[in-house]
Amino acid sequence: MDITLRSVLRERILSTPGHENTVLDITIGTDGAGIVSYNLANVWLDPSAPGFNAGSTALTDEEIVRAYLLVRLSEGLGYEADPGRLEIEHVYKPVGRPLGKGGRVDVLVRGAASDVESSDAFLFIECKAPSKFDADLKMIDGQLFRLSRQEPVLPKYLVYYTVELRDGSPFERLILIDTDAFPTFESWDAAGQPITDVLPESYGIASKRRYGNVPAASDSLSPLDEEAGExxxxxxxxxxxxxxxxxxxxxxxxxxxxxxxxxxxxxxxxxxxxxxxxxxxxxxxxxxxxxxxxxxxxxxxxxxxxxxxxxxxxxxxxxxxxxxxxxxxxxxxxxxxxxxxxxxxxxxxxxxxxxxxxxxxxxxxxFTQSKGQFFTPYKIVQFMLAMSDAVESAVETMRTSRDHLGRPRLPYVIDPSCGSGTFLIEYMKEIRAALTQPSVTDQLPARIKESHTTWFSGRAGNAWARDHLFGVENNYDLGLAAKVNMVLHGDGSMNTWISSGLLPFSHYEVDGRHNTLGSVRAAEDHPYRASRNEQFDLVISNPPFSIRLSPDEKKLIQTSFDVMRSGASEAIFIERWYQLLREGGRFISVLPEAVLDTSTGLGMREFLLKYFRMEAVVSLPYDAFRPFTSTKTAIVLATKRPVAEVRAFEKELELQRKLSPSAAAHTHFSATFAALEWNEPIFMAEPSSVGYKRRKGLSDVPTRNDLMAESDSQEQESVLSRFRRGYSDDHDAQLGFWTTLEAVASRPGLRLDPKYRWLWDFDGGVTLGSADRAVPLGSYLEIVALKKIAKGELTEERRLVDLELVEGRQGMITIEIPTVETIGSEKVSFDGADLIFSKLEPYLGKLIINPDPADIGSTEWVGLKIKGGVPRMLISYLLLDERLRDAYRRLQSGKRHARLDPKEMLELKVELPPAAEWDEINDYLAGERQKILNYRVEQVAVRDGIDVRLRTAIESG
Structure with a gap:
């Protein structure tokens, strides 16, 4: 019910001279209910029409639209108010109508201009409440085309009609169809459903409205509708x-x-x-x-x-x-x-x-999202903007910074792989909302206010984005979407490029026009030896992971980059961010966690630590980007170092390498940090829930949001709240803790992933027992070099134990193991090992106790030899303990199918029971293990018995 619509149209109808020719009266109560009374002396009402009493019927939104139309026809458009010419509720046999309403036309105008005595239908009109007009368009076929065929002669025009309010005044919306041109719905549909949206006057010829850049309607042109609603x-x-x-x-x-x-x-x-x-x-x-x-x-x-x-x-x-x-x-x-x-x-x-x-x-x-082309969820975008202090930085920049001409400016922000523009759009929204608040504008000096007025002018208040916001997207479809997206949000700039985000900066010049992205600073006397742009305050992005570059891109990258020219796409984008940012500028980005934890990512971590001050790493759960990718990702926030720091680092690192040429990279970095007295704190977190669970083709399912409070009024401990509090001794593995450069450099690989840092920085590698009594697993186990078996034919048939044949946490192989004579890839022999352990997804706890020396398996298996006199069952089930398995997860690195380094596994510290109890515990474990084995045999026998019973029943029948 739209009470305002009913009230406004009632007033307009009753104030129209001559309205009583068709509409006698309309009553309406405070609750919107009322009565419409038609003049049956001039309007024919079908006697079989339901819901009427002597020409009166209940007031509804659709009924007030019909009443308004009747007055428009008779008093505005020159149609004769005569019961032989003007009909309502003409009842036909039901055709294509919802059950219960029957086949009725709301308004029927008879008589053609060429023959005023004609009883042929001229206008056949279906009226709609404004709220139903768009939703019921699919009913045009049944309510107009099919129903009108029951007239002896097809009506000249079919009309689908409503009236809605625009600025408090009636506004007609209609679709008029000429049946001479389109006698059937199929013919109209085949022509693309052409629309005429003007009612003809006095039985005349309908004319199609033309639209133009005019302030008001004239005989030739009408302005566009700027009040179309949600x-x-x-x-x-x-x-x-x-x-x-x-x-x-x-x-x-x-x-x-x-x-x-x-x-x-x-x-x-x-x-x-x-x-x-x-x-x-x-x-x-x-x-x-x-x-x-x-x-x-x-x-x-x-x-x-x-x-x-x-x-x-x-x-x-x-x-x-x-x-x-x-x-x-x-x-x-x-x-x-x-x-x-x-x-x-x-x-x-x-x-x-x-x-x-x-x-x-x-x-x-x-847009069909896929791996490499998927959109960053809003909650992740919102968190990244908050964590990078985007709004606070914009206020500060507006107040204190000037451009190269000395004018006030806002931060220059870019997404060099912007997709459809998600980050840019959300940044625009937040900046506009924050920087137009009186609490901000009232404190601005006069000169900044002048710029502020210009920046936040226009329909959407985003004129500022034309100079300060940039995006580049290589995928044409997404780049086109980004451009349209920006324009529709009020930014009509040229600053969205459909191009690679990794080109030389000169490629972003347009017709020689100077622009921020096209600016280049030559290498000259700079520790970074490729060209730099250095115009941007913030890079916010989710770059494509491990994409293949075109030959042209590879050629250009060789001349445009210094360090990562042959690396993965994410590595090259990291270097591009350095080129883009001014000193003190920040990037915040989604990166594959492999950048932070794999041996192949070491070069990227060295680059990050040298050229950036690492501020935060937030590891996201696997579900964050499913179902479009299951790659483990992390949000990384960092600030570009001043060039003086980079020079000092290079000089000191070179010295440390000369002093200890055979030392590992982390040793050189540790010594360099110590010499330079760099020990910056780095915030890390590994939240388990990010506020949603994604479903392909369906809406997200809301979940707890560990990243940040969903609203300002919500009091919630979160990753963001802990980060904003600054360095603290209050540590939490999920919601946040602080590590340091010194800690990062203390371990091999310079790993920056939160799971790994927690294990070593806070647990000290201790997984079971007290820290002062725990000893490395290497005290009890050593790695056995398993013999490699080349692919091809085997000299003898052998059992092949694949990973899926081993039950997690049980230390047992399934009862039936296949034998093979040929193998399609390299395998290892279990000969010489007391235990076989899977380094692939090790948290699953796949372990083989007492492996058969003749068995072979995947190269993901690691052979272990027991030493130190510890009993086999004791050490085996200790390796399968939940706390050990969590430690394996923290050690693992790589993408979805992550692995651990067996050498690091043996550095984990455990406390065993007193040696005097070893034999007793071992006997207990062996006995319990045997019970499990017996249960498994019994389970197989029971299952086989089911088959026998069914076959017997069938055969006996």
Whole structure:
């Protein structure tokens, strides 16, 4: 119920001279209920229509729309108020209508202009409440086309109609269909559902509205609708997807690209059309002869080309048409244009971010995410912005910093692999919201206020982003989305490039125009020996992991980078962040945890420690980016070191390498940190829950958010609250603890992953017992070099024990093990080992006790020999203890199938029971183990018995 709509339309109806010709009276109570009374002397009411009493019926939103239309027809558009001409509730046989309502047309106007005596239907009108207009569009076929066929002669025009309020005044929305051109729904649909949205006057010919860059409607042009609401855009989002996708034949990413390109063309059209001129993004022609879909697509391809050249800053023009008839039917394009042509997508008078939300909904609905191309969840983005002090830094920069011309400025922020622009959009929203608060603006000096007024002007208040916010995206589809996304959020800048984020900076010049990203500082006398940009205050990103670079990119990288030229993509992006940031600038990014913990990532860690002050590492759970990738990731926050610190580091590191040429990297770094007195604290955390659980194709499931409080009013200990409190002796493995550079350099590999640092920095490697009595596992075990077995044919048949054949935590192999004569990859022999331990996903606790020397298995198996007189069962089940298995997890490194270094495993410290109790405990463990083995044999026998019983029953039957 819309009481305001009912009240406004009632007042407009009853204040219209002559309204009583059709509508006698409308009553309405404070609760919105009321009665509409029609003048049956001039309006014919079907006697079989339900819900009426002598021309009166209950007031509803749809009924007030009908009453308004009747008065418009008779007193505004010149239709005769006569019961032979004007009908309501004409009842037909039910056709395509919901059960219970029957087949009725809301308003029927008879008599054609050429023959006023004619009883043929002229206007056949279905009225809708405003809230139902978009949702019920799918019912046009049944409620108009099918129902109207029961008239002896097909009505001239079918009309789908409503009235909603705009600035408190009535605003008509309608779809008018000329049945001379489109006698069936199928013919109208095949033509792309062309829309005429003006009611004809006095039995005249309907004319199609034309839209142009005009302030008010004239005889030739109308302005675009800037008041389309959230419901209308929400319906459009679904409708455009359904029509373009068409139930199949077009994959989601093609749907996404088509809609995004159409939006870019419309944005360009709205922003570039001169005042007084007609827009190009509309379907030309008449109601009877609309512009053909093929001709429309031809015009749109030309329009898109102009938009692409002006807005996308492509390294080279795209090839082929934007809207290829071989891939997408022109009728579908025509349909989308018809739905969008009257609505502005660059201006909207509603509060909030309706246009931006509309497009973000299209991204989430239509872009098929996959490994390497997936969107960072909002809660992660929100946390990263908070952790990097994005808002606080923006306020401080605005107050204290100046650009190269001495003018006030805001932080220069970039995402060099921006995807669809998620980080940039959320940054824009937070900065606008924070920096327009009176608590900020009231404290600004006059000169900064002048800049502030300019920065936060415009529809969305994001004019500042044109100079301060940058994005680069190599994937064309996502880069296009990022550009459209930025424009729809109020930033019409050229600062979103569809290009590689790893090109020489000169490649980001556009027609010789100076821009922040295109600036270059030559290497000159600098410890970093490649070109630098050094314009940006913040890099915030989630770069693609381990992508393959094109040959052209590889060639350019050789000349543009100094350290990581042949590394993984994430390594090259880390170096690019250094090039982008000014001294004291920060990056915060999602990185694969392999960067922080693997031996192959050592070079990246050395680069990070040398060129950045590491501030925080937050390891995310595997679920953070599932189902699109299960790669273990971490959020890393760091500040670029001053060049003087880098010079000092290089000089001291070179000295330490000369003093101890054979020492490991961590030893050299440790000595260098000590000599320079660098021992910076580093915050680390490993939260178990991040506020959501993702589901492919479904909405996220809310969970506890360990990262940060969900609202300002929520009191919650979190990773963010601990980080913001600063260094503390209050340590928690999940919510946060502090380590130091000295601790990082004290262990091999310079590992920066929180799980590993907790194990050594706080547990001291102790997993069982007290620290003063625990000894390394190496006191009881040593690694056995298992003999390698080359792939190919074996000299004899052997049992092959794969990892899945061993039960976790049990130390047992499944009862039946396959034998093989040929192996397809290298294996190891178990000969010579007392125990066989899996270094792959070691937290699962896969251990073989008393392995058969003749068995062979994967190279992931590690052979262990028992020493020190410790009994076999005692040491075996100790290795399977939950606390040991958690320690293995903290030792492991790599991507999803992580491994540990067996040598480090033997450094873990444990306390064993007193030696005098070893034999007793060992006997107990052996006895319990035998019980398990017996149960397993019995279980197999019972299961076999089930099969026998079933077969017996069948055979006896």
């Amino acid at each position: 419901d209308q855009f929400s319906r459009l989002q679904t409708e455009l997807h359904d029509v373009v996708w068409g139930g199949g034949g077009t994959n989601n990413n093609e749907v996404f690209v088509v809609i995004t390109r159409l939006l870019l063309a419309k944005i360009f059209d709205e922003k570039e059309t001169s005042p007084g001129d007609a827009y190009a993004f509309q379907r030309l022609g008449t109601a009877v002869h609309p512009e053909s879909p093929a001709k429309l697509v031809q015009r749109l391809n030309a329009l898109y080309k102009l938009a692409e050249d002006a807005y996308l800053a492509l390294p080279k023009p795209s090839s082929g048409p934007a809207f290829d008839e071989a891939r997408i039917a022109p009728e579908k394009i025509a349909y989308v244009v018809g739905r969008l042509e009257s609505i502005s997508v660059t201006e909207n008078k509603h509060p909030g971010d309706i246009l931006g939300d509309f497009f973000e909904g299209i991204i989430g609905q239509d």
